[in-house]
Structures are given as C-alpha cells and as structure tokens.
Amino acid sequence: MRLEKSGPNVVLLSLTLVALAAWLGLDTVSVAANRIVPGTGYRVDEVIGAGGALATALPWLALAGFAWRPARRHLLLALVLVVLMLSALPAWLALSAVTLVDAPQARLGIGAGIWGVLFLLLLALIELRTRLVLSRLLGWALLLPPLASAALCLARWLEPLALWQEYRGRSGQFLGAVGEHLLLVGVAVGASLVLGVGLALAMRRWPGVQKAGFGMLNFLQTIPSIALFGLLLAPLAWLSANVDWLSALGVSGIGWAPALLALVGYSLLPMVRNTFVALEAVNPGVIDAARGMGMSRGQVFRQVRLPLALPVILEGIRITTVQAIGLTAVAALIGAGGLGTFIFQGLGQAAMDLVLLGALPILLLALLVDALLGALTDILRPGGAE
Amino acid sequence: MIDLIHVTKRFGDAVAVDDISLSVARGELCVLVGTSGCGKSTTLRMINRLIEHSEGEIHIDDQQIRAFREETLRRRMGYAIQSTGLFPHWTVARNIGLVPRLLKWPKAKVQARVEELMALLGLAMEAFAGKYPHQLSGGQAQRVGVARALAADPDILLMDEPFGALDPITRQSLQDELRELQSRLHKTIVFVTHDMDEALRLADHLVVMHQGRIVQQGRPLALLREPADGFVESLLGGEDRGLKEAALLPVSQRMLPLGPRLLARERIGQHASLREALSVMLWRHAERLTVVDDDDLPVGELSLRRLVGVRSDE
Ligand SMILES: Nc1ncnc2c1ncn2[C@@H]1O[C@H](COP(=O)(O)OP(=O)(O)O)[C@@H](O)[C@H]1O
Ligand SMILES: [Mg+2]
Secondary structure (H helix, E strand, O other), rough: OOOOOOOOOOOHHHHHHHHHHHHHHHHOOEEEEOOOOOOEEEEEHHHHHHHHHHHHHHHHHHHHHHHHOOOHHHHHHHHHHHHHHHHHHHHHHHHHOOOHOOOOOOOOOOOOHHHHHHHHHHHHHHHHHHOOOOHHHHHOOOHHHHHHHHHHHHHHHOOOHHHHHHHHHHHHHHHHHHHHHHHHHHHEEEHHHHHHHHHHHHHHOHHHHHHHHHHHHHHHOOOOOOHHHHHHHHHHHHHHHOOHHHHHOOOOOOOOOHHHHHHHHHHHHHHHHHHHHHHHHHHHHHHHHHOOOOOOHHHHHHHHHHHHHHHHHHHHHHHHHHHHHHHHHHHHHHOOOHHHHHHHHHOOOOOOHHHHHHHHHHHHHHHHHHHHHHHHHHOOOOOOOO | OOEEEEEEEEEEOEEEEEEEEEEEEEOOEEEEEEOOOOOOOHHHHHOOOOOOOOOOOOEOEEHHHHHHHHOOOOOOOOEEEOOOOOOOOOHHHHHHHHHHHHOOOOHHHHHHHHHHHHHHOOOOOOHOOOOHHHHHHHHHHHHHHHHHHOOOOOOOOEOOOOOOOOHHHHHHHHHHHHHHHHHHHOEEEEEOOOOHHHHHHOOOEEEOOOOOOEEEEEEEHHHHOOOHHHHHHHHHHHHHHHHHHHHHOHHOOOOOOOOOOOOOOOEEEEEOHHOOOOOOHHHHHEEEEEEEOOOOEEEEEOOOOHOOOOOOOO
C-alpha cells in the first residue's frame, strides 16, 4: 500500500482542516448563570489549557493524513476515527459541564464550534461512506456509537445542558408536539396524495383540466405561507360560526383547520407535477407494445404505466413530505400546534435553546423521512432499470 | 387470410391511407415498403385496431375485424416493433410469457412455452431468462421481441420495422433467421420496412406504397422486371435492379451439368445467389465457377455467359 498512486482526497482533506479550525477557533460551549442572561463562551484552550488543546489537534491531523493518502485501508481507519470523534463530542460537553458549571442554576450551552464540527464530521462520514461503497444500512449503523455516547452522557453528566433542561421542563409537551407535527404532516401528505393522483389522472384525460390545474397550483405556490393562513382565516371563521357540525369538529379561523388546508394546498403542486410527469414520461413504444399485445386499458395502466412511473411518484411524495415537515413549523403561528410551538415560544422569550428544541427534531425528522423514502424508491426500481 | 378492401384512414383532414385494397394469403409473408410517412405503419396498425380505419372493410378469415373485441383480436396476432417495446421492469422470461398469461394459460404451460421460444430464437435459458431488457444488446432485445410476438402461437404476425435499429450484420442474420423460422412455422406475416433490400430478401408478396396509396404489388421478381412507374423503378434501385434480381435467384437455376472440361478452380455453393457468384467471379477474375453441394462435391458449373442469362454457352 506504500505505492498508492491516487492523489489526496480533497473533499475529506478540506473538511478536516476547516473542522479543525472551527474546533480550535470557535467557542465550543458557553456557560450562563441562569436561563435569561447571555452566556460566556469557552474555546477548547479555555477549558483544558493550551497544551490540552494542542493534544486534541492530533486526531484531526491523523485524519488529514489519511485523506492525504486515501488508500482503502486509510479510508477505513479514517471512518473509524470519524465515528470515534463523533462519539467524543458528547463526552466533551460532559467534561465541560463537570469543569465549568458549579452553580445549580447555571446552564451549559452548545457553542458554534461543536455545531460546526458536528456538521462537518457528518459530511465526512457521508464522503467516506460513498468512497468505501458501504450499504445504506451500514451507513446508518455507524451513527449508533455516537448516539449511545450521547445518551450515556445525558444521563450521567449533562444535567446542566440548556437544551436538556428545556426538554426536561416540557417532556410531556414535547412528545405531544412531535405527535401533532407528525399527524399534521401525515394527514396533509395523505390527503394531497389522494387528491394529487386524482388530479393528475384527470389532467391526463382532459387537456383543459391540465392547463387550469397547473395554473392554479402554480399560483397557490407563490403565496407566502403566512399570507395564506391569513387568507384562510376569514372564510373559515365564517364557516365555523355558521355551520354547526364544522364548529363541533373544531374548525375555526385559527388552529389545525387552516393549517391543514394550507399544507394540502402547498403539497398539491409537487405531488401533482411528479405524478403527472411520471405517468406521461413512460416510453410510448412500451405502451404501444402493451396495447398491441392485447392488454386492456386497465391492465396497461396497472401492470405497465403505474409501476414504471412509481419511482418518480415516490420522489414526489418525498419532496412533498420534507416540504410539509418544514411548513408545519410555520403553522404553529396560527395555533396548529406541533414542534413549531417551541420555536415561536423560544423566539418570544429570547431563549435560543428552546428554539433549538423545536428546530432540531424538525431537522432530524426531515432527514429521516428523506432517507427512508429514498431507500424505498431504490428498492422499487426493479432490476435497476434506467 | 387478411383482406383490406378499399380501406381509407384520415387523421382530421389529412389522408394517411387512401383507398387501398390488399389480400394476404395464409402462410404468406407480405412486405409493405415505401418511403417514410407513406402510411405503412398506419396500414399495419389498422389490422390490429391500434388505429381504427375510417372507410372500407378489413377482414380476418372472412370476418370483419370490428366483430371482435379489440383485446381478443390483438391476442390472436403477434406484434413486434422497432423499439421492441419490451417492459423494462420485467425479466426476459416474463416479457415473453405476456400474451399466454393474458390468455390465462396454466403456469406450467406458460413456462414450457417460454423455454421453447427461447430455444427457437437462440436465447440460452440460463443466460437470458432472468435478465432485464436494459441488459441486452439490440439484436438480443429484438429476438426477445419476436419471441414475445410468437408466444401464444398466433396465426398472424404484424412486424413494424422490427430490424430497423440494428447494425447491418445483425440485421441480416435476423432476416435470415426470420426466413428460416417462416419456412417451418408458416405464419401469415405483414412486415413493414423502408429498406428495399430487406423487403426483397423477405417478401413472398411485395407491396409498394407511396403517399398513402399502393402503387404496385406482386411477387418481388415480377416487380423488379416490370416496375409500374418511375417511382417504383427508382425505389427498386434503378440501375442496381440487375444486382437486386441476381440476389433473389439461386445459382442452381442457371448452372449447367458437369461437362467434359476440367473443373474450374473457384467454387460456389448451389444455394448461393447469382449475385454472390458474380462477386466471386469479379474478385477472383474467373469466368467459370464449379458449383458444389452441401458436402462440397461438384454438381455443376456456372459460366459468366450463363450467369448473365445468355442462352447458349459455346
Ligand atoms: N396519430 C396520428 N395523428 C395524425 N397523423 C398521423 C398519426 N399517425 C400517423 N399520422 C400521419 O400519417 C402519415 C403516415 O404515417 P405512418 O403510417 O406512420 O408512415 P410510415 O410508417 O410509412 O412512415 C404521416 O403523414 C403521419 O404524419
Ligand atoms: Mg412507420
């Protein structure tokens, strides 16, 4: 392996060097006397001294070394190192908590350095997973050690962590909010899937519907979400005041009803567009042969057109779902509930850790859904065709 | 077997096929040939009702095609097209078994039929049955397309430029295979092409179309000898007609029995065409060839004068 000819892995190398700079140059943690006052930031050397800080640079330099000579064996070592460093991040927080926090009201905040390093290390993980051609499943399994380390540190040493404090103050509420969020997204995506597929089928049959439909959906998409909630407020309030069974259902100008309507409205365009394009794009020669062989219209649709279109339709569902997860956060503004509630509460109280408590799970949910539906699309692409 | 009687097809105001009448006898291979856009595909697709004709009548076995359900009609006819139209999400074996499954044959019978057809078209079962269409070469894919068209053993085969996208060598070997298959299976075939060499090589009955009309039809040799007009003549190759005709005639038709003279050094098989014989003469600078049978035994001789059709030889 001495005679490895390929040049340095530039991606991994730059990720490593930028991450090292962030690690040593930015505050890794901050400590505040209580929830309200702004905290003081601490760089690595301010926590463990200049000598210790230099020592922490060593694994980074090793990583850079592996990136410089990216033989397969080196990349495997780099992978192990990246996973270890990810697992060490919670331990660093624990160490900081133990050394820096003395008062019971004091809180430990996660600094820009840790966030930056976390982000860059995850990118490095993706790069290594691609280079080493590891399976999707193994890629996910690599996250288990860091997660285990985080869980252990939270349980033992991270009592003062601000994010943890915010969570412990509302753990019941938190689970409820996740549930509401998922319910809103699920119902909105489900409804727009049913409506969207129906609309796409109608558009394929009647060209008139196609023009009008796309025109309307495109227009809908250009209205900012807050404005759309506002626009829905008056008519829904009127409906709930005048139609008894609607108000009995809980429909009103604010709350889940306008949120759901708006979410479905925004979700329709990507859903319809992908479904329509997917169904249209099936090779006409294949359809011609299918009909020429004596398949009925229904058989052509179910056995040929739909299965061939399915990966692109799933892609539409994926885009729609990820978009809806983000939009649902905004829906908290009109009292629809969900994780957005924490974000807006946090903004109101200038408590950034509360904002994070809402924003982080939204980010994670979006990533998770993206990965799951992406994997499903791959599985459904039969024979790896096209 | 197939009769088109004064059939016309209009798309809006445009007339794509204009009052054509055509009969294809059972077991005959009928080729529709003409420049692109002359209405060949439209004619073919009217026979299996992928396109409905506007006027006239089309009969299969003396029954109007409109008397059948569309699907029933199509399942009786094989259909092969230039783009193959193989289903990309199905394996080769599943593609071939399509029509038998539509006809609800029992599973074991479908499986047996698929194996039989793959053998017939030279597709090794182990190598190809589980492959997907995108893993095949153009020639292999087209073989699968033909196997699929033959699957339910239909009497009628409709083929729309099936070899049009292949390289010349693959195309020629598939043409030879089709002729060979046809000599065993005796299907009634309507074959569309714009390639006159292909048409002449395959046709029992040749139909020349131009601007939606049939300008001439008959046996290929008859058309070569007496083209109806300048268009047919130019389509048949103008000055090249002599070579095209020679390509249709076997050496055995012009050879003489072995005479008292020494055998000529250059040899030619008795099933070769006169065109091939002429080529050998040109290439070898030989005026006489010894004609040999399949076992390479001399059976006659062919002189240049005989080849070009001069009656007496001395
Ligand atoms: N579905 C259709 N709608 C309108 N015009 C068509 C349609 N199909 C074929 N045509 C027209 O009919 C004529 C004959 O087409 P076609 O039969 O495909 O020609 P060929 O197969 O001989 O190349 C062409 O002018 C073509 O544009
Ligand atoms: Mg055509």
